[in-house]
């Protein structure tokens with residue numbers, strides 16, 4: 269394992285805290301640390317020591333020192349951790365001394381990047397480190413921890429292995445042209461390709477869940493003025509976010525609330541009522557509402573249960589982009605209709621005033637995105653993983669077509685090769701440098 273230049277950073281969050289940790293990693297980590305802690309403790313033993321400023325002949329702080337030797341450390345390099353008191357002035361002084369002694373300030377994510385470059389973890393695991401730190405719900409943290417343990421990577425690797433076997437089979441057939449046709453018309457080949465596609469589809473669906481957990485979903489509430497959109501936002505958020513009045517056209521700005529349903533982060537967006545208006549402020553609100561509709565993952569079309577489905581509603585529906593949508597009837601406290609799912613027309617009855625029907629609505633919102641919660645088997649994932657899996661899927665499907673329709677072994681082999689490159693991007697076996705830079709620059713410093 270290569271040892272790169274020695275980096276240093278404060279690993280704990282900025283500000284004051286009980287403990288502040290400084291981490292050194294690289295070829296010179298032990299030598300530099302020895303200038304501050306003359307007698308380094310034995311490897312992997314925590315020992316209470318003074319931290320010295322040798323030049324000033326002064327003690328800066330005292331605390332625990334832990335020494336790790338390559339490759340058995342987080343980064344895979346020689347590492348020293350100094351755990352002192354968590355005050356910014358103390359930590360800055362210690363940091364500055366270590367910089368003077370020859371360490372370089374680490375870039376964001378550089379410790380984890382080294383762990384990746386030294387083969388301690390793969391790229392999907394490295395991303396899971398950041399996702400675990402950034403997790404905004406228990407479910408997201410749990411899923412990130414599973415990805416960090418390599419559960420997602422194992423699934424990708426299993427598919428890659430099957431893919432490689434198939435490639436070897438086909439390419440060896442190409443090497444023996446006289447037997448090629450027999451090879452390629454072997455039904456087992458077709459079955460294996462089919463199985464591969466099936467496994468990939470399963471993994472894609474799970475990855476989609478992982479992306480949802482990480483990014484959450486955007487739901488726009490739309491409808492006629494006074495349908496109760498702002499009231500519904502307030503109910504879902506559990507607090508009075510939006511102004512509610514009986515004056516149509518009250519909401520002009522786009523309002524947002526962050527909620528969680530079973531740990532799934534959801535961004536609720538309340539919009540201006542979609543109607544014709546001559547008021548320029550309301551017009552702008554309606555324009556913005558349409559922008560939100562375009563960006564939303566799903567739409568709640570809210571209607572007053574007392575109103576009949578009007579021409580306006582019909583027009584609205586006709587303009588709606590194709591995306592998951594649920595029609596919700598509000599104000600059932602006034603009409604006396606039963607709360608919850610109405611199986612007759614697949615709408616949901618609620619009262620934004622009393623909260624009736626809200627549990628059913630929450631449940632439905634999850635299902636709208638195909639979110640299956642609490643099976644515990646999730647791993648966190650990113651959009652780029654989804655893109656890579658989709659690219660692999662397209663190539664494997666093309667390979668299948670090449671095999672079955674034209675028996676074009678060479679085309680199939682080429683498609684499978686490209687599928688493998690796509691999959692390798694997930695774990696980082698094959699990844700462009702600028703992508704790596706982008707991934708690690710989004711980490712916090714000291715990780």
Ligand SMILES: Nc1nc2c(ncn2[C@@H]2O[C@H](COP(=O)(O)OP(=O)(O)O)[C@@H](O)[C@H]2O)c(=O)[nH]1
Nearest residue numbers: 494495496497498499512513514599619620621
């Ligand atoms: N009785 C009753 N009134 C409601 C309900 N939801 C909203 N309202 C009332 O309907 C009016 C319009 O509500 P608002 O949330 O501002 O609608 P928006 O224009 O769609 O945002 C207000 O007077 C609300 O108090 C409900 O479930 N029951």
Ligand SMILES: [Mg+2]
Nearest residue numbers: 497498518519
């Ligand atoms: Mg409103």
